Amino acid sequence: MPDTAVVLASGGLDSTTCMAVAADAGLRIVALSFDYGQRHAIEIEAAARVAKHFGAARHIVSAVGLLRELGGSALTADIDVPRDRDEAAMADDIPVTYVPGRNLIFLSHATAVAEVVGARAVYIGVNAVDYSGYPDCRPEFIDAFTRAARLATKVGIEGADLEIRMPLVELSKADIIRLGQRLGAPYHLTHSCYDPAPDDAACGRCDSCRLRLKGFAEAGLDDPIRYAG
Numbered sequence: 001m002p003d004t005a006v007v008l009a010s011g012g013l014d015s016t017t018c019m020a021v022a023a024d025a026g027l028r029i030v031a032l033s034f035d036y037g038q039r040h041a042i043e044i045e046a047a048a049r050v051a052k053h054f055g056a057a058r059h060i061v062s063a064v065g066l067l068r069e070l071g072g073s074a075l076t077a078d079i080d081v082p083r084d085r086d087e088a089a090m091a092d093d094i095p096v097t098y099v100p101g102r103n104l105i106f107l108s109h110a111t112a113v114a115e116v117v118g119a120r121a122v123y124i125g126v127n128a129v130d131y132s133g134y135p136d137c138r139p140e141f142i143d144a145f146t147r148a149a150r151l152a153t154k155v156g157i158e159g160a161d162l163e164i165r166m167p168l169v170e171l172s173k174a175d176i177i178r179l180g181q182r183l184g185a186p187y188h189l190t191h192s193c194y195d196p197a198p199d200d201a202a203c204g205r206c207d208s209c210r211l212r213l214k215g216f217a218e219a220g221l222d223d224p225i226r227y228a229g
Contacts, residue, residue, distance in 0.1 A: 004028040004119040005165075006110050009059070011046025012192045013212055014125030014168055017176050019054050020183035021167045022123050029056040030117050032110055036102070037068020038075050042200050046191035053186045058117075062109050073099040074194070081195040083205040087214075090207050094133050097194055097207065103136035104145070107164065111149045114162055120155070121163045129172045139169050173215025181221065188224040197228040204228060 005022045009015050009031040022029055031051035033044050044061060051059040071077035074096040082095060103126070110122045126137040135141065146164045150156035168176050180187060192212045193202035202209050204227040216223040 002026050002028045003121075004030060004057070004117055005121040005123055006030045006032055006114045006117065006119045007056075007123040008106055008110055008125065009033045009047040009051055010125075011043040011048075011050060011190055012125070012208075013173075013180070013187060013190050013215075014127060014176060015047070016050050016185050016187065016190050017168060017180040017183070018123045018125040019050060019056075020180055020185040022121075023054045024183050027121070029054055030113065030119060031056040031059040032106075032113055033059065033061045034064050034106055034109070035061055036064040036076065036099070039194070040196055040200075042196065043191050046189060049189040050186060053189060060113060064105055064109075067099055067102065067105070070100065073097060075099055081206050083195075083203070085207060085210070090211075091133060094135065095207060098134050101136075103134075103141070107142075107145050107149070111153060111162065115153055115155055119162075120160060121165050123165050123167070125168050126166050127168050127171065127173070127176065129170065139166065142166050142169075172218070173211055174218035177215050177219040177221060181219075190225065192225075199228075201226040201228040 005027040007019045007022050007029055033047040035044060048059055068076050074081045076099060079096050114122055128138055142164050149162050155162055192208045194206040194208050195203050202225055213223060
């Protein structure tokens with residue numbers, strides 16, 4: 001049996017590229033998604049489509065109700081999603097779409113899943129180049145979490161190191177898209193929008209949409225998903 005990897009699967013462009021990287025490495029994939037009270041369940045549906053495309057051995061959806069109860073983010077509370085911001089504005093501060101503790105909680109769950117399914121690697125699509133200022137997408141955080149996970153797990157104590165792999169961390173959005181295209185990532189199945197239309201079309205105006213569209217344009221490719229208007 002091939003080695004197993006847990007892949008955090010949001011249904012978005014980056015996590016789908018991560019899954020393509022894991023699949024290309026010949027790993028048995030356990031996809032892990034989260035129902036955390038986000039605005040739209042469509043991202044979980046997209047993650048399921050992507051996991052099926054790659055023949056994932058399992059697709060686990062973990063409920064994290066605490067994030068919805070806490071609020072504090074435009075993705076989990078009645079707060080307007082920013083639109084039409086330029087890159088300078090995106091990089092200026094931590095946006096209201098930041099969900100407090102999200103990747104910290106997600107990686108903790110992923111570490112537990114990895115122990116149970118015998119995985120020695122967790123893939124996460126964090127990016128420190130074209131990202132919207134989220135502190136939990138920085139490599140410093142991932143490195144610190146990795147050290148903590150090795151101290152806090154049975155496999156770590158027994159000497160079988162658990163790796164948190166972030167293959168996209170130093171890539172631009174355009175480079176991520178080029179990599180995904182080369183590996184056959186099904187971008188037509190993905191969803192990235194923070195505030196889609198009632199028919200699930202992407203808005204094209206939120207930070208996530210703007211970074212995605214910029215990436216496709218710089219890669220010289222057409223984005224295969226639907227946009228409103």
